[in-house]
Every structure is written in structure tokens, then in C-alpha cells.
Amino acid sequence: MKKNLDAGSEPEKESERESLVEHLAEIKIIAKSIKRNVTLMEICGGHTNIIMKYGIRDLLPDNIRLISGPGCPVCVSSQKDIDCMIELAHQGIPIATYGDMLRVPGSRYSLDDARARYGKVFEIYSASDVLKLKEKYPDIVFFGIGFETTAPMTAFLLKNKVVVYSVHKLVPPAIRLLANDPTIKIDGFIAPGHVSTIIGRKAYDKIRIPQVITGFTPERVIRGIRLLLELIRDKKAVALNGYPESVREDGNVIAQKMLKEHFKISDSEWRGLGNLPLSGLEVKDDSLNAKKVYSDILKKVPEPKKTACRCGEVLKGLIEPVKCPLYRKLCSPENPVGACMVSEEGSCAISYRYGI
């Protein structure tokens, strides 16, 4: 097996193409030796995008099934949390959020609609932009979305006394739940790249199932699949680092320290997975926790009504987007019904983008 782990990737390069061909040939041999049906899952919207864009599922042998998991933090945010943030905007409280949350439909309307009505909803590219906004709007609330990659950036804001509504979630508890789910029967995971930059390879050791941390080129993803199938063939329930140029054994210790300092681990509501124990990050300091500061407003937000949207099943890999009755009929990127169609990392948006 080649140990070439170049960070750059270019399909036109001869060595990359040779690697791809070699990996695919080896995958065929391994799949034949395993014989039985195997299910792999990727847990990162960036990997889902690569897989769909390059048609990687179609390159795999028939007994190897690759399904998409809950790799989109916008998509796994609960409808109730989204409704709560929209209610804060409705009450005139200045809100700052990453762009992909703006168009997620709330039970009444979206944050984008709230921006049109009330004005004080600000789209930011980087959490550090919120500090400039705070100079003009001292009571601004930041919608803290994301897994472990963006949570340290929210911690930076908490350090700078910004009030936060946190829906940050942790990837390893989700992998553990899915690994133990008898309805899906996953044999191995393609673990996320930049979440792993923060948490480190060893964070996955406690989950006893084959996992490979993978980079973001087609060659890397296919190599990751090959490594994963080798682990499954050899019955090795270990986590490999297939992205060592960006992921260390212990991860980013400074970022982890920031998380410990400003967040506490809490139970969290995941769209599609339900309430997962100890799978979220809650703001430690009550005076900076929007859920406490604005509890009087938020306690009046009603429970969301059920819709025909099947995002929850898509997120768990139970169905493909095409199986949702709304997909491409009532639900599209222009008129999304569910979060999976809004976010660039959502499985439905990705499938739609590549004409699936």
C-alpha cells in the first residue's frame, strides 16, 4: 500500500490517477474476499459531496454499500432550536449566524425572512466577524452551529463575552449510536477530516468499529474506503488516520482546552437521531447562554408540528433523498422544506446538485 499522503490533489496528475486505479482494483479484490454485503457510512458533508460529485458509489463492487450519515450540522439541528432562534430574531434581538442557517425553514418562517422583516439578522463567514458586530449591537446573540470544528471558534466568542445559543454537537457519540443501531448494520465509518483535526485520531478509539479518517480528494476518499475494507476483512475494530498532514494523534489541544473552558457536555436533540446523551456542547456561563438569558421568550416557543419531510431518515442513512415524497416535487434548493435541502452539506442538496 502506498504511503503517499500528499495534501494537494489533482486528478490530472499521473500518480494520483495511478493511485486511484490501484485502490479501486484492490477494493474489488477485498470485496470479493469478504463475500458478504458490507455497509459503510461517511459522516461529513464534505465527503458526501466528493462521493456524489465523482460518482464514487458507482465505482464500488455490488456488495459494498456506501450511505451518507448525519454529517451536516445545520441538518441535525432540531426544528425546536431553529424555531427558538427565529423567535429571538422576531423579538428584535440582533442575531449573527453562519450563512447556511439563514434559509432553513422554521415552523413560521426562516431567519432570512426574519432578516427581511426585522433587519437585525447578520450573516457571518467567520465567528471573529461577530466581535465587530458586537461593537454596534452589544446584545447580539451568536447561533453556535457545527461539530467540533467550529465549536472552538464559538468558544473564542464566549471568551470575548458574546452571548451564544449553542446547538454544537459532538461526532463520536453519533458514530457510537449508529454503530450500535441494528436497523442500519454499519460495518465501518469514513470519519470526518476537520472534526478530527480538532479531536485527534485517538478520540475514536473508544468506539469499537473500523473507522478511517479521510481527506477531501476523490483519491483520498477511495483510499479511505480501501483501508476501511481491509480493516473489515481482517476484523480489526480500530481507527486509522488517513489524513495525517492535517490530523494529529491528540488533535488540537488548544482548541480542546477552549472547549473545556467555555462549554459543558450535555444531552442534545439531533434531527433524525433523537435525544443523544452527552452529545452536545452547552454554554457553561449562564450569563452568556442565550437559552438562560432569554428563557422568558424561549419558553413560549411551541413544539414544532410534524411535516412530511423525511430529513430524519435521510440523516440516519435509512433512506436516500429520492425516497422522500417531497424530493424534487415540493422540496428543492429554491423552495426547501427541510434542512437537508438547505445546507450545502445536506444529503438532499448534494443529491439535487448532482442530478440524482
Added chain:
Amino acid sequence: MCYAAPAKIIKIDGDSAKVDYGGLIKIINVSLIDNPCLGDFVLIHAGFAIEKLDRKSAKESLAIIKRELKRLGMDEKKS
């Protein structure tokens, strides 16, 4: 999206740093990495450096980015 890009630190000012993405210059936050130095290559996500990179792999990625920026006419150094 969960992608991140490599860049070279060309100036540091407290928590902020000016970085060169192979022709595109931006200001980012370096408070999440240990001892950022001039000339370091870092991995950047959503405006924050999240890890230092080894020179060889960072330079290869940057060469591709630089070529694409030039092709798109977004090379700031050129203008």
C-alpha cells in the same frame, strides 16, 4: 462545507494574522493554534487557523490554489 484551506502566515498581530493563500491575501484568527510564527503554513476553516501544516504538503496544495487563482484572475499580487 467542512473544507479547509492551507495558507502561509505573512504577518501576525495578536490574535489576527495576514495569510497568503498562494496569491489571495486574507486576515484570519490564530488564537486556536500554538505559537503561530511568520512563515508557518496553517490549515484554515471559517476564518480560523485550526492546525499547523508541514511545509511540503502545504506547498503542494498552495501551488494548485495559486494556479487556479491566476487562471481566474484573482491573484492579488498580480494586481
